[in-house]
Amino acid sequence: MGAVLLLVGASVVDGVCAPPVGWVALLVAATAAATLAGAAVTGGVLLVLGAVDVSLALNGSGSACVSATNVAVKLLVCAIITVFCALREHHRMELTAVRAISELTQGVVLRPLPDQLGPLRIAATYQASDAHATVGGDLYAAARVPGATRILIGDVRGKGLEALHEVAAVVGAFREAARLCDSLPEVAAHLEGSIRVHLEEISEADDAGERFITAVVLEVPDDRRVVSTVNCGHPAPLVASRGRVTLLEPGRYCPPLGLGSLAPRDYHQDTFPFSADDVLMLYTDGITEARNSAGTFYPLEERVASWTGTDPGRLLRYVQADVSRHLGGPLGDDAAMVALRRSDLPRAGAVRPGAGSGAMSPFPPRTAATGKAASSFLPQSSGDGRADAGHHVLVVMFDGVQLLDVTGPLDVYAAANQHGGDYRLTTASPDGKPVRTTAGLRLVPDLALDDADFPIDTLVVPGGPEWRVPVADRALIDAIRRLAARSRTVAAVCAGAFPLAATGLLDGRRVATHWRLAAELAAGFPRIQVDSEAIFVREGRFVTSAGVTAGIDLTLSLVESDLGADVARAAAKYLVVFMARPGGQSQFAFRTHARVPRHSPPRDVTDGVVTDPGGNHGLRALEARAGGDPEQLTRLFPTETGSTTADFTGRLRVEMAQALLEGGDDALEVVARRSGFGSQEAMRRAFGSHLGVSPGLYRARFRTTRPEAVPRRS
CATH class of the missing domain: 3.60.40.10 (PPM-type phosphatase domain)
Structure with missing residues (x-):
């Protein structure tokens, strides 16, 4: 409104004064100020200004020439500014809409x-x-x-x-x-x-x-x-x-x-x-x-x-x-x-197995009257159906279970509890009755599998050498499947992979088991991928381990995931075991497990290699032994043995070197020469490829248990 009054006043004064006083110069600033109110106000100013100038001109005020010029200039300036004001208003509305859409889009993304x-x-x-x-x-x-x-x-x-x-x-x-x-x-x-x-x-x-x-x-x-x-x-x-x-x-x-x-x-x-x-x-x-x-x-x-x-x-x-x-x-x-x-959580006391006696037992103390675990050490309800704080571990047991498959993981968890862990350890059998282990020891479980109605953080499924027995027990397999479905982590130790595989939960996953059982696991459950070399394998919430003591390695890895490396390392030191075992399962495997060909010429080739692993077994020598037909040898040998001639020869030489390292005191150079490697470095590379350890370290581990034996350097 002030801009309108300024325009009208300037026009009137400049029009009635003779000669004009020159106040018309204020029109530019006044018109520009009017644009801040938008195109409608600017257009209104234009109409008022035009009406005033025309009125003064008709009344004969001032110079006719000046009046005509003023009217033309004012109309032109106001028209230009009105157009720019309308364009600016249009762009402002577009920018407001774009910013609103942008903020909405960015809010959806983040x-x-x-x-x-x-x-x-x-x-x-x-x-x-x-x-x-x-x-x-x-x-x-x-x-x-x-x-x-x-x-x-x-x-x-x-x-x-x-x-x-x-x-x-x-x-x-x-x-x-x-x-x-x-x-x-x-x-x-x-x-x-x-x-x-x-x-x-x-x-x-x-x-x-x-x-x-x-x-x-x-x-x-x-x-x-x-x-x-x-x-x-x-x-x-x-x-x-x-x-x-x-x-x-x-x-x-x-x-x-x-x-x-x-x-x-x-x-x-x-x-x-x-x-x-x-x-x-x-x-x-x-x-x-x-x-x-x-x-x-x-x-x-x-x-x-x-x-x-x-x-x-x-x-x-x-x-x-x-x-x-x-x-x-x-x-x-x-x-x-x-x-x-x-938010703060109620702190529950950590389980200290054997508390009061100073004993380091993985099992909760039991009442004298019933032989069952004392209820204060089992998962407790808070009154609303939830178990109290702590990491609940349930270990499955059955007749014929490997003793160390059960006690190994339990001892690791018990050691972790000595260093700040809060593991609640519970054992269960199919019917809640005692089970007999492979060592003849009788184990008394805490409860029956169907009575494990508390939240399970880790379910441990051990194994046994007679794995076909638990696999054939449909009630046991169904119970494991139900418990695994509501467990955050499911672990299988050694042959425990067999009953867990029978549930179908391992289909499509990579699985470890005892090296001696790897072929049987692969044949019995073709939908899983068996890794016969790994000490343990983690696939999502499923973790499987190699044989017997490898359950300790597996459990240490779980403790590390739960509580960090420091606690797992402290537990490993307490148990006097490796935090991470070097090498794979091949170093523990029995030798001469290669398939023997049933037909010639592959049978002639393998006989020569087995008889003298250190001899000349180059491709030309093998072709000559096969009757001079390289195409037939190349085609038949992998079919009969499951490996190429080079792989077969390399593995036989490694096995001969293993036998020499275990049973003799020859220097590594002599062992390398006698087993056909030609040099100590070639033998070292082959051991690293096949066994994951050096020849010297292999000798130190498997030659003798005498503490005075000093391993030779590799």
Whole structure:
């Protein structure tokens, strides 16, 4: 309205004064000011101004020439400004609509995290490098699964809106994998597969080969004070606890997502303590790589250590403000942070097997009257149908079970309890009655399998040499299937793979078992993939081990996943065993297990190799022994023996060297020459390939049990 009055007043004064006073110059500023109110007001000003000028001209006020000129100039200026005002208003409305759609789209891609998810209090902040965007190249997501919360934070190569395609692909894949996959390594593998497909759809012009995503996937169980992580090349999370900061560095970093051929076969999982007093902080490199004018990176660990609070939101606000002070200006990269704090959990006392007597027994104490386990050591109900805190392990027992398959894992769990673990150990037989082991020892279970109505964290299925007996027991197989369906982890020790395979739960999975039973397991259950070399194999929530004592290796790996490497290492030292056994099963296998050909000429060739492994068994010599028909030898030998002539000869020479190392004191050079390798280095390479150990280490392990025997160097 002020602009209208100014225009009218200037026109009147300039029109009635003779000569004109020149106030018409104010018209430009007044008309421009009118455009701030929009095209409608500007058009109204134009009409009023035109009416005033025409009226003055008709009344004869002022110079007719000047009046005509003023009217023309004013009309032209107002018309131009009105057009520009209308265009500006149209563009403003378009920009408002685009921003609304963009914010809605970005909100769908990167949903805000809730303040509470299960027992976790959550806070998150996000700052995009593009001032007009709410999402850039960083990402986070969270999902609830039964009994746990899974969280993802990641960083796409590149920044700003150009990285939004990869952000959407990763977040979408995580939301699917978090609910479908049994374990964190499976989640990471699913993410890698999804990202690989996404990148394959991008043209080479888009630099797809150079795109990757660093990420860390976490799982926080509701009922245990730990957090598990799989880290794919991302900055390690940290835990703040009243002035103390712990960086959750993984035992092994996995490659970033999207690198294709570099993707690991098995993703490494780490587990760290995470108590109710801790605040877990996740972040991207936009925080740690923030540099001030002096080139100094932001010292995140040092600054968080100076913070003594416990509220996740306050921690993030503190870091945000501190980063701004450090930089003296805005961040130059995308930056995301997530902070978590768990609600307090009731602390249950750790089971101390044999407490009061000082004995180290894996079994809970039993009452004198019944011989059953004392009820205080069995999983207890909290009154609402839930078992109390602790990690519940159920070990299946049956007649003919291998004693060490049962007691080995139990002793490992019991040792872990001596170092801060909270494992609740329970044994069960099909009918709750005592069972007889292969050693003749009678074991009394805690309960019957059908009475195990508490939540099971780990189900252990042992084996026995007469594996056909439990496999034929349909009631036992059905019980194992039911228990496995509601167990977080299912472990089979040695021949325990047979009854577990009979449930069908191992179909399509890689499985380990005793080297002597590998062929029978593969023949009896062709849908599983038998690994006769591995000491133990982890496939999702299923873990299987090689023979007998390998159950100890398997259980140590489970303890490491549950409580971290320090607890597992302490348990291994207490039990005086390797934390990780070097080599595979081949070093323990009996020799001369190769198939013997039934027909000539392959039979003539194998006879010559078996008779003299150290002789000349080159291709020409073997062809001559086969009657000079190389094509027939090449075609028939693999069919008859299951291996090539080179593999057959190499394995026979390794077996001869094994016999010489076990039964004699010859130097390694002599053993290599007598067994046909020609040199000590060739023998060392063959042992590494076939057995996974050096000749010297093999001799040290298998020649004698005399402590005074000094192994020779390889």
